[in-house]
Amino acid sequence: MKRNIRPFLTLFISVLTLLGCQKVVNDKNSLPIVKNPETRTEALLHTVVQLSIYHEHQEKAMDEAIDYIKEMEKLLSTNLEGSDINNINQAAGKKAVKVDPRTFEIIEAAQAMSRESNGKFDISIGAVTNLWRIGDDAARVPSDDEIKKALPYINYKDIQLDKEKKTVYINKGMTLELGAISKGYIADGVKKRFKKRHITTAIINLGGNVLTMGESPKNSKGWNIGVQNPDEVRGETVGSVYVKDSSVVTSGVYERYIEKDGQKYHHIMDPKTGYPVDNDISGVTVFTKTSLQGDELSTSLFLLGIKDGLKLIDSMDGVEAVFIDKENGIHSSNGLKDKLTLRNEDYHLVTEK
Template identity: 45%
Template sequence: MFKYKKILFYIISTISLIFLLSGCMKNKSEPIAKEGLFLGTYCKITVFDNVSRDVLDKAFDRVNQIENKMTINKPTSEIISVNSKSGLDYVKVSPDTFYVVNTAKHYAELSQGKFDVTIGPIVKLWNIGTDKARVPSPKEIQDKLPLVNYKNMILNEKENKIMLKQKGMLIDLGAIAKGYAGDEVKKVLEANGVKHAIINLGGNILAIGSKDNNKNWKLGVQDPFNTRGEYLGTIEVSNKAVVTSGVYERFLEEDGKKYHHILSPKNGYPIENSIVSVTIVTDKSIDADALSTTVFALGLNDGLKLVDSLKNTEAILVTKDKDVYTTSGMKDNLKITNSQFKLKNLSLK
């Protein structure tokens, strides 16, 4: 799930499609910030209120707590304990871990299994984003696919216990845990008097409040075909989470072919459709995180249909042809600044 420190340079250069555009805050105090490697990725929290720097330490302490419970890239964690007991027994976990796994199961049901955190055995085969990345053989993939099935992830809500029914099953929370961490950081900051802040956990953006002049934060939507910092357009948000999934974020190249990191639970290979990136804008970061992958897996039509059915949730989808599709509530917000991209309408049926 969370990548190793030795690939810090890689992570910093690929943190997301979404970056905060520079802008001035008319605050009497200078903003305070803390950045570094957390959750195995580059993170930064910037606060625009007159509060103690201890608030930033408290926020990142919370991030570390979540990582230590949910990572699969450390010697021990609650998720590692669940995985090690697959096919054998329930494991009692913290309310944090249970909530994230339960939310993941909700999105698996919502997408009919196209979002599935039991994809761990397939993720381990590919190892995209690590120095062990490789293209597995068709037989290796076929051998592991029967282990991927969210319906075999059994949850005991009364006792916060989780069991994987089949031996060899593995949960990987890489597509959702970072979003939960963003929400928890927001809680810590707000509990300590923060009213204006930007949380950036590896490109998962969460805006607290608005600028202190009551203007929205302006975010740039990365051009997925260009170098970092080149935008296709901008959006404005306040009190929203913004999360993007794209084919260019992490990939493996072998024999002239690129294999991106968004893997299908159905066939074990990188998902192939017309989409190159999905940006979700909604109230909670955990939902935005899970939905960005879910919508990518569902594809253009079904993905937009799903987002349109959800309250306070909007999406931007970019295709291989540089066509841009949005949900109805995002159409007037997105300002395309790169003429290579065209805003299109899609008639959903």
């Protein structure tokens, strides 16, 4: 059985060499933008977190951001005793649990996402992911009978929220798992904290959930962000796109998987079947304004497949996506067709019919 952990950077960030001079924004509260960023790297959220701020003397901003990430990790952890999510799961079928307002906010957002995706995104997937435990030392392939018994406990509609009391109740047998949304929520929270300190130019990377602030100090096109090669786990890319003040989130079969009897089982589960999604996608990268939306869409699009996924993205404003199929074909939404630069000869652009 093989275990692969998400690498240092699952999205390769190609930040072009910056100009030697400083750049000052006109806003009286804005900070000078500098050549070399202040960078902090920490092992958090079961991955590697890297924060880069292109202003001087931002130690306090870094400390505040790291403290916030650690605090949110404690609130949202499934396995940490005393965390909000662990308390909710332990109290399943017994009582409603009062939670931190931020925990309530993220669960409320998750429910809205579940409604919008018709249940393709569902944080009550924990009943099944706890059987597989992909990414854990205890990862295994559960029996078909185990999976069938768990499926009735996956239903976002059974999560009961009391907005006034800030309480959460789930039915007996249910388990919440926020791994598909928590990093997006936290990345957006870091950005809010940076903005309060008048930071305009930064890159927030939570293990592949990349959130850029402002634009590259050298290139007016923006930050040059690579689209992850789904067959590699070390930041290799198939192409790149310039973005400004944008979130870039990738989901792929390369991230975490186990292997048994020559067959690989990746970590993206279908809440309707209890098994890893089996379709034509090997990876999808989503470009949105918020990392929270990127998290939700990257999972939902994986479940929809390329044809229906492109149809959904092309119907949305301010959202783009790149799909990579299992034959090394690259499919992009309409807004990226002239913006995606192919950088890997093993892959080819596909023109949709």
